[in-house]
Amino acid sequence: MKSLSEYEEVKTTDDWYQVYRIEPDLYVISEPHHFEQTLSSLLLGKESALLIDTSCGLGNLRKTVGEITDLPVKVVNTHTHTDHIGCNHQFDDIAMFNHPLCHQVSQNGVSHQIMQQEILEDNLLSKPLPDHIDPATHSLPPFRVNQWLTNGDIIRTADRELLVIYTPGEAKDHICLLDRENRILFSGDILLHGPVWTHLQGGSLSELITSYRKLMRFRDDFDLLIPSHSEPVADKDLLPDSLSAAENILNGYDRFKERIDPWNRWIREYDFGRFRILTAPAFMDQL
Numbered sequence: 620m621k622s623l624s625e626y627e628e629v630k631t632t633d634d635w636y637q638v639y640r641i642e643p644d645l646y647v648i649s650e651p652h653h654f655e656q657t658l659s660s661l662l663l664g665k666e667s668a669l670l671i672d673t674s675c676g677l678g679n680l681r682k683t684v685g686e687i688t689d690l691p692v693k694v695v696n697t698h699t700h701t702d703h704i705g706c707n708h709q710f711d712d713i714a715m716f717n718h719p720l721c722h723q724v725s726q727n728g729v730s731h732q733i734m735q736q737e738i739l740e741d742n743l744l745s746k747p748l749p750d751h752i753d754p755a756t757h758s759l760p761p762f763r764v765n766q767w768l769t770n771g772d773i774i775r776t777a778d779r780e781l782l783v784i785y786t787p788g789e790a791k792d793h794i795c796l797l798d799r800e801n802r803i804l805f806s807g808d809i810l811l812h813g814p815v816w817t818h819l820q821g822g823s824l825s826e827l828i829t830s831y832r833k834l835m836r837f838r839d840d841f842d843l844l845i846p847s848h849s850e851p852v853a854d855k856d857l858l859p860d861s862l863s864a865a866e867n868i869l870n871g872y873d874r875f876k877e878r879i880d881p882w883n884r885w886i887r888e889y890d891f892g893r894f895r896i897l898t899a900p901a902f903m904d905q906l
């Protein structure tokens with residue numbers, strides 16, 4: 620599978636973002652200067668577009684999307700971690716999973732204190748913040764959600780039908796989106812070439828395993844994964860491989876490193892080559 624920089628880059632004017640064309644109607648917008656390196660996917664139809672996730676909120680994503688397409692854009696978020704909802708307030712057509720965490724963040728936004736901890740610390744940034752961001756006060760404003768999703772719903776936009784599949788494990792409100800016709804699973808943060816986190820509040824290794832098993836029921840319906848971090852495309856074998864790795868960890872697999880992450884949290888890191896699974900050190904006690 621190719622890394623992001625091997626795809627065709629599309630020039631846009633906000634230099635906080637880099638845009639790549641993955642397929643003629645599928646773009647990925649990356650945030651290379653933030654440690655999170657979140658990917659937002661933009662799908663184009665004939666009359667409408669769908670944006671999956673909205674980055675850390677440090678650039679002008681609305682403007683960047685507007686330089687790629689002038690179609691009306693619907694946003695859907697895979698979950699409410701701050702690196703996936705940062706520019707929601709720039710859009711007015713938003714679909715989210717009907718979970719208390721999603722309601723809470725849409726009503727309240729994200730405070731400066733949380734943005735400082737999760738997004739703005741110097742060690743997370745590889746270049747200075749854009750001029751319009753004041754690091755002393757930056758917060759995320761509330762935003763309006765006009766479509767609340769439940770498991771099994773279909774999002775119809777951008778000439779696609781996307782099945783909503785509830786997949787907690789990394790976050791309590793995480794969803795994946797299955798595009799059966801184009802045989803793509805938009806896998807958010809739970810299937811990717813990089814670390815899958817279960818160590819934050821709301822994360823759970825056992826729930827992640829349940830979600831992987833649920834996705835296995837759809838494995839004949841997709842060939843490719845489009846995740847929200849790391850390489851933009853992964854193959855479907857990542858699903859059974861991640862499932863068996865997570866099951867092994869739950870059963871006591873003990874080849875891990877304990878280290879402190881950039882947010883000063885102790886984690887256990889289980890390295891399986893093209894992907895990793897992170898847990899809290901004492902996760903067994905929490906099960």
Ligand SMILES: [Zn+2]
Pocket residue numbers: 657700702703808847848
């Ligand atoms: Zn993420």
